[in-house]
Amino acid sequence: MNPPELVLDIHGLTRRFGDRVAVDDLSLAVPAGSVCGLVGPNGAGKTTTIRLLLGLLRPDSGEGTVLGLPITDPAAYLPRVGALIEGPAFYPGLTGRENLTVLARLSALDGSHVERALRRVELADRADDRYKAYSLGMKQRLGIAAALLGDPDLVFLDEPTNGLDPAGIREMRGLMAGLAQDGTTVLVSSHLLSEVGAVCDHVVVMARGSLRYSGRVEDLAGDEPRISLRAEDPADLAGLAALATGMGYPGAIRDDDLVITAPAAQAGELNRRAMLEGITLVRIEPHAMDLEDAFFSLTGAA
Ligand SMILES: Nc1ncnc2c1ncn2[C@@H]1O[C@H](COP(=O)(O)OP(=O)(O)OP(=O)(O)O)[C@@H](O)[C@H]1O
Numbered sequence: 629m630n631p632p633e634l635v636l637d638i639h640g641l642t643r644r645f646g647d648r649v650a651v652d653d654l655s656l657a658v659p660a661g662s663v664c665g666l667v668g669p670n671g672a673g674k675t676t677t678i679r680l681l682l683g684l685l686r687p688d689s690g691e692g693t694v695l696g697l698p699i700t701d702p703a704a705y706l707p708r709v710g711a712l713i714e715g716p717a718f719y720p721g722l723t724g725r726e727n728l729t730v731l732a733r734l735s736a737l738d739g740s741h742v743e744r745a746l747r748r749v750e751l752a753d754r755a756d757d758r759y760k761a762y763s764l765g766m767k768q769r770l771g772i773a774a775a776l777l778g779d780p781d782l783v784f785l786d787e788p789t790n791g792l793d794p795a796g797i798r799e800m801r802g803l804m805a806g807l808a809q810d811g812t813t814v815l816v817s818s819h820l821l822s823e824v825g826a827v828c829d830h831v832v833v834m835a836r837g838s839l840r841y842s843g844r845v846e847d848l849a850g851d852e853p854r855i856s857l858r859a860e861d862p863a864d865l866a867g868l869a870a871l872a873t874g875m876g877y878p879g880a881i882r883d884d885d886l887v888i889t890a891p892a893a894q895a896g897e898l899n900r901r902a903m904l905e906g907i908t909l910v911r912i913e914p915h916a917m918d919l920e921d922a923f924f925s926l927t928g929a930a
Pocket residue numbers: 645648649650668669670671672673674675676677819
């Protein structure tokens with residue numbers, strides 16, 4: 629079987645601004661038709677990476693291909709790439725449809741592209757409302773529609789979930805999943821794994837310009853089983869920790885819980901031992917290592 633075609637296949641991408649290395653030796657391998665998350669705290673280098681891939685910035689070093697074409701020749705691949713980067717500028721007094729029509733004309737695209745883009749972001753029924761009357765979520769979707777005008781094979785979405793409420797974030801994830809289903813590869817950045825992780829086949833975690841993790845979201849946390857324990861009397865937490873450590877399951881106290889590394893099957897035994905020590909448990913919950921925790925420990929963000 630042939631490996632999947634890599635839409636992004638980049639090695640050693642580096643860009644400095646003065647002494648600061650904004651993107652440091654970054655490699656990316658993104659298969660066609662997938663959603664790849666580019667996740668990291670503020671200043672991690674996400675926007676710089678996207679700008680480098682779009683040819684808006686010149687890399688200091690790095691090689692590879694975008695849509696099979698050399699990164700050194702953005703003009704060759706840009707016609708097949710769409711991007712939403714740092715809030716697009718639209719005319720507030722024009723409707724969504726009129727705004728897209730202006731952009732389509734600039735790219736010599738006809739009205740059918742506008743209608744298709746409006747449908748893909750599910751904005752067709754509000755397309756005749758003025759931009760200034762749109763909610764933030766609708767503005768973001770119009771931005772994505774603009775990125776989709778030329779029917780790109782690859783889209784870069786820089787923090788499309790920024791500022792959206794939970795319903796808007798869920799909508800945005802649905803939209804990205806739909807794009808991938810149609811065969812459009814999506815590279816989406818976010819400073820929160822929780823906002824995009826669920827829709828990503830693959831995540832690239834960056835911090836301070838460099839790669840901290842690249843792989844499946846599920847594997848980010850590893851497969852270490854955890855059990856969260858809570859005592860009725862918070863004063864018992866230290867005693868509970870000692871008991872668990874004695875059983876070979878060290879852990880850490882987090883808020884009101886003791887979180888230990890132990891298989892789920894130990895829950896009953898832990899309960900019995902705690903009871904013998906006079907500790908009443910009000911919570912015993914086996915779970916996988918928390919993804920957000922894994923993310924924060926990788927990026928060093930608080
Ligand atoms: N044009 C520029 N001139 C100087 N420094 C820059 C420039 N653009 C970015 N940087 C620096 O490069 C680093 C990475 O910035 P970048 O905007 O790529 O991060 P980001 O991950 O997109 O962050 P955010 O989540 O805040 O959008 C930062 O330290 C930033 O100050």
